[in-house]
Structures are given as structure tokens and as C-alpha cells.
Amino acid sequence: MHYIGIDLGGTNIAAGVVSEDKKIIARDSVPTGIPRPAEEIIADMAELARAVTAQAGLTLDDIAWVGIGSPGTVNEATGVIEYANNLYFENVPMRDMLTKLLGKPIYLANDANAAAYGEVVAGVAQGCRNAVAITLGTGVGGGIIIDGKIYSGFNFAGAELGHMVIECDGQPCTCGRRGCWEAYSSATALVRMTREEMERDRGSVMWEMCEGKTENAGGKTAFDAMRRGDAAGKRVVDKYLHYLGCGLANIINIFQPEVLCLSGGISKEGDYLTVPLQKIIEKERYTKHSARQTRLTIAALGNDAGILGAAFLGKLQN
Numbered sequence: 089m090h091y092i093g094i095d096l097g098g099t100n101i102a103a104g105v106v107s108e109d110k111k112i113i114a115r116d117s118v119p120t121g122i123p124r125p126a127e128e129i130i131a132d133m134a135e136l137a138r139a140v141t142a143q144a145g146l147t148l149d150d151i152a153w154v155g156i157g158s159p160g161t162v163n164e165a166t167g168v169i170e171y172a173n174n175l176y177f178e179n180v181p182m183r184d185m186l187t188k189l190l191g192k193p194i195y196l197a198n199d200a201n202a203a204a205y206g207e208v209v210a211g212v213a214q215g216c217r218n219a220v221a222i223t224l225g226t227g228v229g230g231g232i233i234i235d236g237k238i239y240s241g242f243n244f245a246g247a248e249l250g251h252m253v254i255e256c257d258g259q260p261c262t263c264g265r266r267g268c269w270e271a272y273s274s275a276t277a278l279v280r281m282t283r284e285e286m287e288r289d290r291g292s293v294m295w296e297m298c299e300g301k302t303e304n305a306g307g308k309t310a311f312d313a314m315r316r317g318d319a320a321g322k323r324v325v326d327k328y329l330h331y332l333g334c335g336l337a338n339i340i341n342i343f344q345p346e347v348l349c350l351s352g353g354i355s356k357e358g359d360y361l362t363v364p365l366q367k368i369i370e371k372e373r374y375t376k377h378s379a380r381q382t383r384l385t386i387a388a389l390g391n392d393a394g395i396l397g398a399a400f401l402g403k404l405q406n
Contacts (some may be wrong), residue, residue: 090146092137092154092192093399095199095391098122098174101129102391103136105144105151106399110210112392114144126180134189153193154186155401157202157394161245167196170244195401199394201238201247203351204231205404206397211388213347220345221387222249222336224352227262228270232343237404250274254334272331275307275354278324282310285324292320311357329361333368340382341374351387358386 090113095102097120104115116139118132137154141147160172167183169175183194197205204221213219217236223229230249232239240246250270251263258267259277271277283302286294294313298304310328313321340348355361366384375381389396 089152090144090150091152091399091402092140093202093395093397094133094137094154094156095202095394095398096120096129096133096156096158096175097199098159101133101136102395103133103140104392104395104399105140105146106396110396110400112395114140115395116140116143120175122174123176126175126177126182127185129175130180130182130185131189134186137190148190148192151192153195153402154190155195155197155202155398156182156186157197157199157398158182159199161243162196162198162240163244164196164238164240165244167194169196193402195398195405197238197398197401198231198240198244198247200229200231201240202231202397202401203229203389203393204233204397205238205400206389206393206395207347207349207387208233208236208397209400209403210396211393212349212385216346218343218345219347219349220249220339220343221349221351221393222339224273224275224332224350224354226274226276228274228335229352230339233345234343249335249339252335252338254331254338269331269335273328273335275352277331278307278310278328278354279305281324281327282306285310285320289320293318294321307353308357311360315360325360329364329368333365333372336365336384337369337372340369344375345382347383347385349385349387351390351393355386362386 091106100117102117104112161170169177169180186194207213219233221231228250230247232247253267255267259271261268261271282305310321310324
């Protein structure tokens with residue numbers, strides 16, 4: 089049997105046909121094209137599902153179900169996307185609408201949760217019953233797997249790990265609070281720290297790298313400067329890792345997952361990220377004397393995590 093996984097994003101809708109042995113055998117994507125009516129986006133999702141099915145040489149009769157990872161608060165019980173600000177969705181009955189268009193069982197989850205589940209199904213946390221995945225992007229996303237199942241809270245809005253406060257009355261966050269982990273550990277935060285340090289140190293090599301303009305600084309700038317021996321770049325990286333490590337230690341102390349994996353653009357720094365973070369965690373974790381410790385690692389599936397996790401959502405119900 090085969091399954092379809094759809095990763096609904098603010099920029100693109102990606103879909104894939106996934107085999108029972110966890111391989112994506114056909115895939116395609118289309119622009120989301122927001123803002124526009126939910127009915128049009130859902131119609132495109134159905135058309136994309138049909139297209140990848142045909143690309144795989146199958147018919148919808150060969151598809152057991154369709155799983156969807158969507159941003160926002162996704163009511164897994166009713167199949168309604170209650171709120172997704174970047175899609176301009178409010179109380180959209182996606183399951184019912186897609187069922188009418190495709191005639192297949194539809195399963196939904198928050199996109200970060202679906203990606204975390206993907207890592208458990210086929211990635212670095214395969215075989216684990218308890219895992220947490222963190223995405224370091226424009227914000228800080230979180231997905232929590234407890235006893236093999238997605239944890240989303242009683243109201244399906246759980247796992248917003250980026251919005252725990254790590255600096256009381258600190259930097260303002262887009263959510264309205266101050267001092268959120270997201271305001272210190274997202275790629276957006278890293279860029280802010282980089283630009284601030286450039287202004288403080290006019291002799292930094294980062295000015296040359298950014299052609300004399302702070303607005304050219306990106307998420308790699310400080311790491312690249314550090315690798316060139318630049319003291320200002322190293323200060324930025326050390327500050328960023330200090331905050332990131334604080335949040336990761338919090339998560340480990342609360343959940344004690346077998347695996348804690350990092351994804352998103354910053355995760356491409358690999359050992360430059362995980363080695364110093366491991367030292368911070370070893371210092372700050374509660375379970376210093378336990379024989380079993382959480383394994384910190386980089387996620388393995390990249391953009392495939394959302395498709396694979398969504399495709400296997402039906403396994404949680406069947």
C-alpha cells in the first residue's frame with residue numbers, strides 16, 4: 089500500500105507518494121500563492137495529490153490515505169485548521185473539503201509535529217518512542233513525540249517550544265511576549281545579533297564579507313567569520329549558542345527525549361553547532377549522573393521530513 093504526504097507551507101505546497109518501506113517514490117510542488125481563498129489552496133492540494141499519484145504510476149485506489157502537515161493550530165480530531173496566520177486560515181474544515189475532492193481518508197497535524205514524526209518514522213530518531221525536533225528558521229519550531237505519538241496538548245496548540253521565555257523581560261517576540269527562546273535562537277535572532285556586533289566592531293571582517301552593509305548579513309555570516317579567525321564573529325556565535333543551549337537544556341530537563349534533533353538552515357553548521365552545544369548541555373542538564381542521556385544530533389531528512397511524517401499520520405490512528 090502507498091500513502092500521500094502533503095507539506096503545506098506559506099510559500100510552497102509539496103507532496104509525495106510514500107511506499108510502505110518509507111521511500112518517496114514521486115514528488116512535486118506548486119506555489120501556495122497566498123493570500124487567496126482556502127478553497128483554491130485546497131483544490132490545488134487535491135490536484136497535486138492526483139498528479140504525484142499518476143507520476144508514481146498508481147491510481148487513487150492504490151493510496152490508503154492522505155496526510156497533511158499544516159502550519160498553525162490543527163485540530164486533529166475534527167480535521168479543522170483553527171488558525172494559521174501565515175496562510176490567513178481561520179476555522180478551515182480541511183479534512184471534509186479534501187475528502188470530498190479525493191474520496192480518501194484524510195489525516196492532519198501541525199507541520200512541525202509532522203516533521204518531528206517523520207524523523208521518528210524514517211530519520212535520526214527511527215525506533216525511538218520519545219523524541220523532540222527543533223527547527224531553527226525564521227522562528228523556532230518544535231515537535232514532540234511522547235510514547236510514539238505526537239504531543240499537541242488538549243487544544244492542539246502544544247509544542248510551541250520557541251515561545252518559552254529564557255530571558256525575563258528580554259527581547260520582544262512576534263508573539264507579543266518578551267524574552268522568548270525564538271527571539272534569541274532563531275535565524276532571525278542570529279542575524280540581529282550579527283548586525284549589532286558589526287556596529288560595535290567596525291574592524292570586523294564581517295564588514296568586508298557583507299560589502300560594507302549590515303543588511304547583507306545572514307545566518308551564515310558570523311559562523312563564516314569565526315572560521316576566518318574573526319573575534320567579532322566568534323562573539324556572535326558564542327552568544328547565540330549560549331541562548332540556544334539554554335533552551336535545549338530546558339527541553340531535555342522537561343522531556344528527557346531519547347533524541348533531540350535540530351533542523352533548519354542553521355543546522356547545516358553541523359559540528360560547529362552540536363559540539364559546543366553538547367558541552368553547554370552537559371553542564372546544564374539535570375541528569376548529570378544518569379547512565380542514559382539524550383542524544384543531540386542534526387536531523388536527517390531535511391525537507392522530506394514533513395512529507396514522510398504526514399504520509400504516516402494514519403498509522404497513529406489505524
